[in-house]
Amino acid sequence: xxxxxxxxxxxxxxxxxxxxxxxxxxxxxxxxxxxxxxxxxxxxxxxxxxxxxxxxxxxxxxxxxxxxxxxxxxxxxxxxxxxxxxxxxxxxxxxxxxxxxxxxxxxxxxxxxxxxxxxxxxxxxxxxxxxxxxxxxxxxxxxxxxxxxxxxxxxxxxxxxxxxxxxxxxxxxxxxxxxxxxxxxxxxxxxxxxxxxxxxxxxxxxxxxxxxxxxxxxxxxxxxxxxxxxxxxxxxxxxxxxxxxxxxxxxxxxxxxxxxxxxxxxxxxxxxxxxxxxxxxxxxxxxxxxxxxxxxxxxxxxxxxxxxxxxxxxxxxxxxxxxxxxxxxxxxxxxxxxxxxxxxxxxxxxxxxxxxxxxxxxxxxxxxxxxxxxxxxxxxxxxxxxxxxxxxxxxxxxxxxxxxxxxxxxxxxxxxxxxxxxxxxxxxxxxxxxxxxxxxxxxxxxxxxxxxxxxxxxxxxxxxxxxxxxxxxxxxxxxxxxxxxxxxxxxxxxxxxxxxxxxxxxxxxxxxxxxxxxxxxxxxxxxxxxxxxxxxxxxxxxxxxxxxxxxxxxxxxxxxxxxxxxxxxxxxxxxxxxxxxxxxxxxxxxxxxxxxxxxxxx
Amino acid sequence: xxxxxxxxxxxxxxxxxxxxxxxxxxxxxxxxxxxxxxxxxxxxxxxxxxxxxxxxxxxxxxxxxxxxxxxxxxxxxxxxxxxxxxxxxxxxxxxxxxxxxxxxxxxxxxxxxxxxxxxxxxxxxxxxxxxxxxxxxxxxxxxxxxxxxxxxxxxxxxxxxxxxxxxxxxxxxxxxxxxxxxxxxxxxxxxxxxxxxxxxxxxxxxxxxxxxxxx
Numbered sequence: 001x002x003x004x005x006x007x008x009x010x011x012x013x014x015x016x017x018x019x020x021x022x023x024x025x026x027x028x029x030x031x032x033x034x035x036x037x038x039x040x041x042x043x044x045x046x047x048x049x050x051x052x053x054x055x056x057x058x059x060x061x062x063x064x065x066x067x068x069x070x071x072x073x074x075x076x077x078x079x080x081x082x083x084x085x086x087x088x089x090x091x092x093x094x095x096x097x098x099x100x101x102x103x104x105x106x107x108x109x110x111x112x113x114x115x116x117x118x119x120x121x122x123x124x125x126x127x128x129x130x131x132x133x134x135x136x137x138x139x140x141x142x143x144x145x146x147x148x149x150x151x152x153x154x155x156x157x158x159x160x161x162x163x164x165x166x167x168x169x170x171x172x173x174x175x176x177x178x179x180x181x182x183x184x185x186x187x188x189x190x191x192x193x194x195x196x197x198x199x200x201x202x203x204x205x206x207x208x209x210x211x212x213x214x215x216x217x218x219x220x221x222x223x224x225x226x227x228x229x230x231x232x233x234x235x236x237x238x239x240x241x242x243x244x245x246x247x248x249x250x251x252x253x254x255x256x257x258x259x260x261x262x263x264x265x266x267x268x269x270x271x272x273x274x275x276x277x278x279x280x281x282x283x284x285x286x287x288x289x290x291x292x293x294x295x296x297x298x299x300x301x302x303x304x305x306x307x308x309x310x311x312x313x314x315x316x317x318x319x320x321x322x323x324x325x326x327x328x329x330x331x332x333x334x335x336x337x338x339x340x341x342x343x344x345x346x347x348x349x350x351x352x353x354x355x356x357x358x359x360x361x362x363x364x365x366x367x368x369x370x371x372x373x374x375x376x377x378x379x380x381x382x383x384x385x386x387x388x389x390x391x392x393x394x395x396x397x398x399x400x401x402x403x404x405x406x407x408x409x410x411x412x413x414x415x416x417x418x419x420x421x422x423x424x425x426x427x428x429x430x431x432x433x434x435x436x437x438x439x440x441x442x443x444x445x446x447x448x449x450x451x452x453x454x455x456x457x458x459x460x461x462x463x464x465x466x467x468x469x470x471x472x473x474x475x476x477x478x479x480x481x482x483x484x485x486x487x488x489x490x491x492x493x494x495x496x497x498x499x500x501x502x503x504x505x506x507x508x509x510x511x512x513x514x515x516x517x518x519x520x521x522x523x524x525x526x527x528x529x530x531x532x533x534x535x536x537x538x539x540x541x542x543x544x545x546x547x548x549x550x551x552x553x554x555x556x557x558x559x560x561x562x563x564x565x566x567x568x569x570x571x572x573x574x575x576x577x578x579x580x581x582x583x584x585x586x587x588x589x590x591x592x593x594x595x596x597x598x599x600x601x602x
Numbered sequence: 603x604x605x606x607x608x609x610x611x612x613x614x615x616x617x618x619x620x621x622x623x624x625x626x627x628x629x630x631x632x633x634x635x636x637x638x639x640x641x642x643x644x645x646x647x648x649x650x651x652x653x654x655x656x657x658x659x660x661x662x663x664x665x666x667x668x669x670x671x672x673x674x675x676x677x678x679x680x681x682x683x684x685x686x687x688x689x690x691x692x693x694x695x696x697x698x699x700x701x702x703x704x705x706x707x708x709x710x711x712x713x714x715x716x717x718x719x720x721x722x723x724x725x726x727x728x729x730x731x732x733x734x735x736x737x738x739x740x741x742x743x744x745x746x747x748x749x750x751x752x753x754x755x756x757x758x759x760x761x762x763x764x765x766x767x768x769x770x771x772x773x774x775x776x777x778x779x780x781x782x783x784x785x786x787x788x789x790x791x792x793x794x795x796x797x798x799x800x801x802x803x804x805x806x807x808x809x810x811x812x813x814x815x816x817x
Contacts, residue, residue, distance in 0.1 A: 008616060009658050015621070018613035022628075022686040242628060244614070244686055245621045296628030296684075 004094065007080040013245065016043035017077060019069075019091035021241040023294065025060035027068075027092050033176040035059055035067045036090050036100040036137075040115035041108065041516070046071040047241070048249035050303070051106060051143060055168055057237035065172060068092040068100075072115045073122065075514065081122055088122035097123035100137045101179065102172060105156070107145025110493035111486065111516035113152055117508040120155075127505060129157045129202065134185050138175060142168070146199075147272055148446045150551040151496035151504065153201035158189060161555055162197045162225035163258075165234055170195050197226025204554065206498050212539050214497060214549040224556045229593040231258060231277035238290035242297070251299035251332065252291040254284055256316075259589070260305040261580045261597045262337075264359075265370045265571055266398065268445040269305055271564070272557045274587060275595030281312050285319045288326050301332040308336045309581070337373065353392035353434075354385050360401060361411030368403050368571045370449075372579065375418075382419055386426040392434040393419055399464040399481075400442040400456040402571065409464045412437070413471040435477045439468060441487035443494050446552040447559065449567035454543040455491035458484050485523040489515070492540040497551040502533045558589035604674050605701060605814060606681070606694040609662040611796075614688020619654035625686060626666065632684040635677070638669035652703035652800060652811075656775055661797035662692070663711075665703045665811055695815045708770025709754060709808055711799040713762065714780060717791035720760045725786060729756060736782045749774050754808065761793070766808070769800070 008014035037056055039046035046052060052069070059067035068090035073081060081088060087096040097103060097119075105116055117127055126132050129139065141149055141156040142164050149159045160167050171192055178188045186202075193200045205218040228234045236255070243250070259276030260269070279287075288300060300320075304310060320326045336356070358373055360366045366373060382393070397412050416435055423433040441461055444453045465481050472479040493500065507529035514520040530537055544550065546565060553561075563586070570577060577585065580597045589595055610622070617625060627647050630637050639645040648669035655661060672680075677694040685691070719726070734750040752774040754766035767774040776795060784790065801808040 005658075014616040014658065015613075015618070018616055020613045020687040022632075022684070024687070242686070244617045244625055246624070294632070296631035298631065 001094070003084055003086060007077070007084060007086070011077045011080060012074065013043075015245045016071070017073065017091065019094075021243055022296075023239045023241050024092060025057075025067075027066065029063075029066065031066040032064045033066075033102070033172055033179070034095075034100045035065060035102045035104060035172060036070050036095075036097055037067060038070045038097070038103055038105045038116075038119055039108075040072050040105065040112040040119060042074055043071050043243075044245070044247040047243050047247045049106065049108075050253050050255060051164075053237050053240045053253075054235070055104065055164060057240065058165060058169060058235055059172065061235075062169070064176065068095070070097055070119070070123075072119050072514070075520070078118065078122055087124050088119060098125055098137065102140060102175060103137045104140045104142060104168065106143040107141055107149065107152070108143055109145055109516070110151075110490045110496075112145070113493065113504045114508045114513045114515055116152065116155070117504065118513040121508070127155050128501075129155060132157075132185075134183070138185070138188075140168070140171065144269065144272075147268065147555065147557070148494065148496070148552040149199065149201075150206075150498050151493050151500040153498050154501040156201060157185065158192055159199040159201070160197050160226065161199055161223055162557075163228050164197070164226070165228055167195055167197050167226050171198065196224055199223045199555070201498075206551075208497075208499075212536075214551060216549065217554050222554055222556045225272070225558065225592065227275070227558075227592050228258075228277070232279050232283050236287055238287060239294040240291075242295050249301065250297070251301050252288070252295055252297045253301050253303050254288055254291070255279065256284065256302055256304040256307060256310045258304075259595070259597070261309060262306060262372070263370050263567070263577050263580065263585075263587075265368070265449040265567055266359075266401065266442060266445070268448050271559050271587075272447045273305065274558055274589035274597075275593050276589075276597040277593070278310065278596055281316045281319050284316055285323055285326070288320050288329070289323055292325050292329060298328065299330045299332060300326075301334060304335060306335055306337060307333050309579075353394060353436075354390050355394040355396070356381065357396035358415060359396065359398050360404075360408060361397065361413070361415060362408040364574055365401060365404060365408040367574050367576045369398075369401055370567070370571070370576050372576055378415065379418065379422065382422045383426050386423050387428065389428045391423075391427065391429055391431040392436075394436040394438065395419070396438050396440070398440050398442045399468075400461050400487075402442075402450060402453045404464075406464070406467065409467050410471070412439075412468060416472065416474075416477065432476050437468070437472055437477065437479045439465065439479070439481040441482045441484065443487060443491040445494050446550065447555075447557050447564070449564045449571060451495070451550070451564065452544040452546065452568065455488065455541040458488075461487075483518060483521070486515070486518070486521055488537070488541070489523070489526055492537050495540055495544075495551065499533075499535060503529045503535060506532050558587075558592040560588035563587045603697045603700055604668045604670055604672060604677055604694050605697050605703075606666050606668065606677065607692045607812065607815065608664050608666065609690045609692055610664060610688065611660045611662065611690075612688040614686065615658055615660045617688075618657055619651070623649060623651070625689065629681060629685045629689075630668070630670075633680045635668075635670060635672045635680060650700055650703060652707045653769065655797065656777060659776060659797055660795065663797055663799045663811070665707065665800065667697075667700045667703060669700075693812075693815050697814070701814055703811070706802040707800040707811055708768060708772075708803060709801040710767060710769035710797055711801070712765045712767070712776050713794065713796045713798050714765060714776070714792070715762045715794040716780070716783065716787075716789050717761060717793055718789045719758070719763065719783075719787070722787050722789075723758055726756060726758045726763065729753070734782075736778055738778045738781070749779070764798075766801070 056067055059065050070090050089096050139157050141159040146159045146161050189200045192198050207215045209215050257278040259274040359371045444450050461484050507526050510525045512522055512525050638648045650667040652665040674694040674696040678691045681691040733748045735748050737746045752768035752772055757764045800811045
């Protein structure tokens with residue numbers, strides 16, 4: 001412990017590694033199974049993650065299970081741990097990761113893969129599942145990244161695909177049962193594989209054609225994504241840990257619903273989280289009350305993929321405002337669409353900035369991606385915002401979308417000018433309008449209608465960025481965009497297969513980690529890693545044919561491949577698809593559980 | 603108004619000052635202790651702390667004044683029920699006026715234990731009444747200063763030092779002092795550092811802030 005204190009004096013933000021938060025569960029109870037939830041990013045990001053909060057409390061609420069946390073140490077701390085020969089440890093009891101029964105690692109997005117290896121190397125745990133015997137912790141993967149787990153499949157013993165509230169507990173209890181006997185890992189995994197949503201990579205051998213495409217995945221099984229059918233009655237943590245230092249999302253979170261009815265064609269989350277299930281106003285108000293009593297946070301976020309689409313949003317906000325404990329809460333409504341601006345509820349918030357995501361500059365391209373927002377929608381919501389006193393606007397767009405032309409991108413500039421002229425007309429204060437334009441690069445994602453599309457070349461993307469950069473060289477307009485190489489790697493792993501695990505290992509051994517942080521991102525090392533392993537990035541970036549077996553085809557997310565390809569065909573014809581709140585489109589998700597998408601908006 | 607004395611030890615010593623402010627705000631909200639808020643566009647709780655301390659310093663003598671009508675007799679218990687590990691309220695008292703801790707508390711006392719220091723008693727006693735120039739690094743720049751005028755007293759018992767240093771506008775940081783002692787003695791093992799008291803000056807006398815809690 002003395003050694004630890006000496007180290008903490010030498011690192012930035014030592015509170016990242018100490019624990020001691022209010023609402024920490026009892027750590028001195030007798031237990032028969034220990035789990036460490038690992039998040040491959042720093043404390044401030046990890047503690048903002050809702051999934052982590054939910055699973056942490058579910059496990060600690062069990063009499064026989066103890067659950068702790070461990071996050072990726074920032075490189076300065078990692079260096080100290082290595083130099084002082086201290087293996088990576090949990091936040092609560094400072095126990096080395098190696099001593100846990102189970103490690104649950106959250107896969108957030110593709111560029112966290114080397115950070116996972118970083119944590120495993122600091123914990124002195126072998127990377128490959130095949131190299132770990134029963135004396136090592138069982139390593140489980142989950143989270144949104146597990147929708148295509150193949151690039152890291154070789155590192156994990158099993159994945160839980162989908163919503164893990166019930167299944168993770170089942171897996172832990174099963175493991176505890178096996179622990180009491182002389183068991184082999186394979187026996188345990190055979191049993192675990194029977195649980196819905198559990199994917200055991202070692203039971204699925206993959207073979208490839210000479211050109212690199214997948215020939216077949218053996219054992220021919222389909223993994224059905226697991227979902228919580230009754231979202232209104234599932235456990236939700238009302239006494240989450242309250243961090244002692246500032247984190248990214250420093251507030252209470254109320255999850256309103258899962259799934260999305262809009263069907264934007266680039267969006268993986270919207271497709272993969274279906275069927276749509278809501279929590280009731282009564283339940284949410286109760287949760288809100290308990291959360292504010294137990295945490296002391298004065299800000300609460302109403303969170304979902306599209307908060308404006310919650311059918312009883314006005315009723316919910318009124319219900320919360322009428323609650324004695326919650327009446328002074330500041331409510332945050334992120335993920336609002338430009339066609340559902342709710343100015344009346346936002347005027348209380350101190351923030352004078354509003355965020356909208358038109359995603360594409362022209363109506364034609366917006367129709368292609370099925371972002372059903374018209375120019376009139378944009379005008380009316382900006383007008384309403386400015387009339388309410390907002391003087392700062394953030395606009396999100398994507399470049400590199402399928403069928404995109406220069407004209408589409410130039411129309412982004414027109415939207416910015418539109419905002420400026422509307423502000424001149426409707427502004428309420430003498431303040432100058434501040435516009436932030438954030439441009440991200442389109443990456444084709446599994447389980448979206450665009451999953452077969454190609455990732456654009458550097459010259460194309462950089463040309464579009466240049467058009468925008470020179471067009472947005474205006475006063476009070478700031479412009480940000482993604483590094484092309486980072487997006488390129490993200491696109492490779494997004495649709496990657498099993499063979500990429502060697503590349504990740506090589507890149508890590510050569511010094512790559514925290515790739516999502518531009519200051520640490522070393523693209524040349526990645527290029528070399530692909531070369532050393534005889535693999536070509538281009539293979540993963542090119543357009544795919546509908547006959548190809550995709551690495552994630554063995555997963556059933558509910559929404560059918562047929563629905564996705566039909567959507568893609570419509571996209572190429574500039575045809576839109578309606579919001580399924582207006583009528584079921586038979587995407588296939590309801591076979592997993594009842595879908596409430598067409599609950600009547602009151 | 604309530605004035606309180608609190609300790610910040612163990613891993614809580616790594617909570618930076620601004621975050622400590624937020625920790626206090628959430629603790630008071632959880633405890634249902636009604637605190638006055640400031641006016642204006644960005645209202646915040648009216649909390650007035652004694653001067654911030656360096657990160658990583660254990661302390662049992664920090665002070666805070668809180669604009670509240672809450673009863674001091676219940677305050678200690680309620681605060682401690684709802685505060686995180688490592689933070690603890692030691693005493694509380696109702697006062698009419700804010701004593702303005704940041705302004706008046708300008709001297710701090712530290713207990714420092716360094717293994718082997720008992721062999722250097724002549725060095726320590728020799729520090730009094732002569733210039734004590736320390737070179738140190740501040741915000742990336744190398745600086746050099748005579749800290750002797752900032753030292754009120756250093757009393758040694760074996761390996762332990764009880765040091766009283768200026769800590770207001772003129773501040774001798776405990777870590778700068780300790781680094782210099784280690785450099786002069788070639789010792790390496792600092793066993794304990796604890797800030798044990800704060801004083802204000804009245805008529806050239808040092809008066810322990812705890813006096814404000816007495817009747």
